[in-house]
Amino acid sequence: MKQTDGSYTIKAQNRTTYVLSSNSASVLNGGNVVQRSPSDGNITRWNLIPWESVHTDVYINWGLKTPEINILLANATAQNSTWRPIIEASASAWNNSGAGVDINVLTSGASNFEIYVNSVGETWYGATYPDSLDGSNNLIAGHIVLNTNKLSTEIAQSTTVHEIGHLLWLADNPSMTEQTIMSYNRNRKTMVKPQLYDIYNVRHRYD
Numbered sequence: 311m312k313q314t315d316g317s318y319t320i321k322a323q324n325r326t327t328y329v330l331s332s333n334s335a336s337v338l339n340g341g342n343v344v345q346r347s348p349s350d351g352n353i354t355r356w357n358l359i360p361w362e363s364v365h366t367d368v369y370i371n372w373g374l375k376t377p378e379i380n381i382l383l384a385n386a387t388a389q390n391s392t393w394r395p396i397i398e399a400s401a402s403a404w405n406n407s408g409a410g411v412d413i414n415v416l417t418s419g420a421s422n423f424e425i426y427v428n429s430v431g432e433t434w435y436g437a438t439y440p441d442s443l444d445g446s447n448n449l450i451a452g453h454i455v456l457n458t459n460k461l462s463t464e465i466a467q468s469t470t471v472h473e474i475g476h477l478l479w480l481a482d483n484p485s486m487t488e489q490t491i492m493s494y495n496r497n498r499k500t501m502v503k504p505q506l507y508d509i510y511n512v513r514h515r516y517d
């Protein structure tokens with residue numbers, strides 16, 4: 311059944327319901343992808359194929375062990391009346407996305423995970439650093455830097471949501487046609503939330 315957002319829901323013979331984008335391959339539960347048959351534009355024919363055979367460059371090699379985190383606004387700029395609402399809105403965008411994420415933004419106390427807002431003499435908008443990993447490449451500590459030398463407030467939420475995606479194992483610029491907050495070519499002014507592709511990638515990583 312086609313939905314108003316252009317996606318489809320289908321029910322397989324095992325009675326599992328899958329949600330698919332309008333593109334040729336899409337996301338679902340159970341570690342698999344349902345893909346439309348290339349020879350048939352009719353949505354009644356689909357192939358069940360392993361997720362990893364389509365999504366080959368989705369993940370980086372480190373991230374949070376569980377999708378719950380307390381993250382501290384670690385400097386005065388991060389806590390000011392301009393940047394704190396942007397960072398909190400970015401955390402809420404993940405929390406309310408359906409990805410099963412719980413990000414709690416702190417303004418005091420201590421956390422192994424921090425966000426700094428600084429002017430850095432680099433060309434990037436934001437960066438995420440894995441400060442400490444365990445033996446399975448799960449993050450023990452890490453921090454995000456938002457670069458005000460490059461970053462305007464009108465694209466700041468898109469950048470912050472993107473950087474939080476790295477904490478959740480998501481890689482930069484996956485080579486897929488789906489809309490994704492991790493794309494370098496996204497519209498940073500309008501794409502300010504995780505997209506369907508991002509949500510299911512996180513869900514798949516933590517299933």
